[in-house]
Amino acid sequence: MEKEFNYKDSLQVIEGMIAQAKYRPGKTDGIITLMWGYLVMTAALLHWFLQVVMKVDYAPAAWFLMLVGAVATGVFKRKAEREKRVKTYVDTLIAQVWLAFVISFGVLFFAMQPTHVNFLPTVMLLYGGGMWVHGSLIKFKPYRAGAVACWLGSALAFFLVPEHQLLVLAGAVVFGYIVPGHLLYAKTSQSDV
Amino acid sequence: MFDNLDPLLHSQLRLAVMSLLIGVEEAEFNFLKEKTGATAGNLSVQLRKLADAKYLIIEKTYRDNYPLTLCRITPAGVAAFEKYVDTLKQYIGQD
Numbered sequence: 001m002e003k004e005f006n007y008k009d010s011l012q013v014i015e016g017m018i019a020q021a022k023y024r025p026g027k028t029d030g031i032i033t034l035m036w037g038y039l040v041m042t043a044a045l046l047h048w049f050l051q052v053v054m055k056v057d058y059a060p061a062a063w064f065l066m067l068v069g070a071v072a073t074g075v076f077k078r079k080a081e082r083e084k085r086v087k088t089y090v091d092t093l094i095a096q097v098w099l100a101f102v103i104s105f106g107v108l109f110f111a112m113q114p115t116h117v118n119f120l121p122t123v124m125l126l127y128g129g130g131m132w133v134h135g136s137l138i139k140f141k142p143y144r145a146g147a148v149a150c151w152l153g154s155a156l157a158f159f160l161v162p163e164h165q166l167l168v169l170a171g172a173v174v175f176g177y178i179v180p181g182h183l184l185y186a187k188t189s190q191s192d193v
Numbered sequence: 194m195f196d197n198l199d200p201l202l203h204s205q206l207r208l209a210v211m212s213l214l215i216g217v218e219e220a221e222f223n224f225l226k227e228k229t230g231a232t233a234g235n236l237s238v239q240l241r242k243l244a245d246a247k248y249l250i251i252e253k254t255y256r257d258n259y260p261l262t263l264c265r266i267t268p269a270g271v272a273a274f275e276k277y278v279d280t281l282k283q284y285i286g287q288d
Binding site for chain 2: 088
């Protein structure tokens with residue numbers, strides 16, 4: 001590869017290599033989004049079912065499903081890092097966006113308490129924010145459309161009782177997470193990234 | 194009057210490595226090897242030259258008990274790359 005080359009060759013090398021190192025979402029990104037979508041939808045519907053239909057006290061235990069998501073996300077991320085072998089600034093920014101979400105959620109969880117009537121709508125607002133920035137960073141419109149779905153769900157949920165908020169949340173994640181996740185997975189599968 | 198192109202960067206493999214690293218935070222040795230198509234030996238030699246010039250940092254570490262070599266560009270490397278591109282623009286402007 002060591003040979004004399006002129007400035008036109010230099011330009012070609014620079015352009016080609018910069019394009020090679022550009023951030024591209026991988027299959028794992030879509031999988032993580034749709035996995036969280038299905039988990040949140042299942043937990044919300046299970047919570048609603050246990051509380052409204054079964055009328056049991058332990059209905060909020062449905063949210064322990066989120067622990068599955070946290071562990072699975074860690075496993076998927078680790079696998080993806082190994083396969084990519086490169087860390088872009090976009091990777092770091094996406095990680096920071098979701099870290100900010102987790103911290104904000106934590107503050108909300110302890111300061112507001114999940115039993116508060118405004119808890120779920122506020123979480124949906126945060127979800128929407130995360131999806132909007134994520135979608136902007138990877139230039140993927142369905143993620144931003146998903147963010148709008150989360151924000152609309154949030155706006156509606158602020159006017160509802162907690163039981164109905166659970167149904168709105170389940171619906172919002174279908175458009176906010178599950179559909180965009182499937183679309184990203186399909187896109188990355190086609191390009192085989 | 195044209196500036197001289199930095200001889201350290203005016204080499205296909207070294208320029209390829211710098212172009213890959215300019216847009217990322219860090220890259221594994223095997224990533225650079227795959228993208229440049231260079232042999233491991235040649236790549237190691239060229240990376241060492243760039244590291245000696247303080248254009249990049251080579252970090253030797255382990256992942257799951259396997260050796261892992263990470264490369265990242267330094268501010269001096271970014272400045273050298275930008276200067277190289279600026280000089281290149283002078284040549285392009287001549288055409």
